Amino acid sequence: MAKKFAVGADIVVIDIPVGRNTKIEDVQEGRKLARDFIEIGERLGMRVECALSYGESLVGHTIGPNLEVREALAVLEGATTPNSLIQKSLSISGIALEMAGKAAYGQGFDMAADLLRSGKALEKMRQIIEIQGGDPTIKAEDIRPGEHQFVVRAPHDGYVIELNNKALVTLARLAGSPYDHGAGLDIHAKKGTRVRKGDPIFTICADREWRLERTIEVGRTLMPVLVEGMVIERVPPERWV
Template sequence: MLTLRFLAIDTLRENVAFLHRHCTKYRVDDFLGLARVEVRSNGRSLLATLNVVDDVGILKPDEIGLSTSAFRQLGVAEGAQVRLVPPKPPRSFDLVRAKIDGAALSDSQLAAIIRDVAENRYSKIEIAAFLIACASFMTTEEVLGMTRAMVAAGTRLVWSDQCPVVDKHCIGGIPGNRTSMIVVPIVAAHGLAIPKTSSRAITSPAGTADTMEVLANVDVPMERMQEMVREVKGCLVWGGHVNLSPADDVLISVERPLSIDTREQLVASILSKKLAAGSTHLLIDLPVGPTAKVRSVGEAVRLRKLFEHVGDQLGLVMEVALTEGSQPVGCGIGPVLEARDVMAVLRGAPDAPADLRERALHLAGRILEFDPAVRGGAGGRRARELLESGMAMATMERIMAMQGPPPARSALGTLVHEVPAAADGTVTTIDCYRIARIARLAGAPNDKGAGIDLLHKTGGRVRRGEPLYRIHADTNANLAFARAFAEENSGVGLGHP
């Protein structure tokens, strides 16, 4: 038996176990060929990738160390006695091989795979094999089966005293598109339940949870969420805390580095999260633009039809809104800057970004029409009334107070570089993807004050040398990275004045 040690190492969602090379209880060489070990203690077990340590200052020969995520999942106290066994390959991997060979999998077969994924029985290589096989071809029935399996593998929230339970989701790809933080207080002020569980950014400069965390705590337990929905009808919290569709989180951690983002997997991912969150009515925001995730109307229509078909089969009342996606929304890109824009809209500030306000009002109006008491076409007027009267702002203040203060104060990055226009002209294009990359290089979202403040949108006239946008950063290194990337290509296209 080995003594368990907690090693505070963030291994980015991968469970990792650490053994000393001269381990006194096991021959390390016996496990190296497998690359993984099964850790057992007090009736609990965990599969983990094996790393070898030579420094006794980090780990002693009679100890086993676990990374942060592995230690949390094993759920055993530090100092407990642990034993190791060679891991058995997951039985469901034979089904992955069948999928690689071109088979269409049944609901029960997909459920077996997803269950093993959620229990971390697959290595990243095995998950990649499954994802690539699915990317090659996936039937509509398989999308349904995979969605059901992903819901079943985690927690499912039930709002027995609320009906309908509404939600919205944007498929992403548009920097600054922080409409949820405006839509939720509008809808909650009307009286519809909207328990919004949001993600943190993976490849973007900010997710809704990152931006909301500038204003309030987002790490809220389920009991507090339920209390908030009863009292104020809404919340804006991080979804990772309540274990909704955990298999999806594992799959995403492999999809992103491989740039696998098929429409079938996108639909299964989003709808599994919304079903697990207890939603009965859902609005999908699907931006379309030349540098967005979805780049043509034809592609958007095909994706909308898949969403609608799968949603219908799963009992969701759903609408898909095709929205403008040719440029960033609002002016700020990065958590602090996006929070500034959101609060300006909610407060009715004269300099609030008009595009963010109108987009949020359009989406909120569509959601309000899920209420049988709101006549068709009246949702937009009701949304505007709730915003302009201050009721939405008052509701947002209640939501923030109930979630509690943010874990740390966030301020705008003090290191600034202005990116100038190379010539006189009119802004004709803004590359969403490139602008997002520049903001991330500046440090967003990890540094909440980092990002980009857009000073011009498409149609704006600029003079040579006039700043197109400001880059904000907290460190000189990040500012230099972002500045160099912007100097290669600012991401802003200029036409003749």
């Protein structure tokens, strides 16, 4: 809130992810936090609304600076996936458009979708990049993840029944994110995905080899992904392929 106030924002939409393995585990707690944000906003002269969002699954397929920027820029360029990223972005943007009086109540999502489809959202992003001293002609394909990579594969046939967000974020940080821009995770199979033994589930990316090795070592104990099979558990745990 302090940062929003410092830059002179008068309309603020705050996303509050709710669910297991998030900071806010239930809707009631999320509503209480939302009321606190709204009250603080009133004291600071800012109009604040909050969106309680589903937080038990990752938004998009990536964690880490370069990976997330590449994914977001690809959507602005016209990519139709990942749907979770597109839907959440349009929903929150729609709330902001309604609060600003640009769209009637309940019509903000459609207006945001039109701005995305028309290319106006991409045009505005390029203007922002240029103002901040970046290259406004950059494309998603120009943004590269860390060169040191390790692919975590399904230990057997089945469905991905669990992706532990906290554990995945821990691995991304161990790999160097967000300070090493190329570090992070690229998720290939989200919750509910049918996989065969050996299929890639996620890739760890790092700018430094020693960070990748450390992340692999810790990941073998965290086991952030569960693939359903007939065997509930193996002791000791199965190692990554």
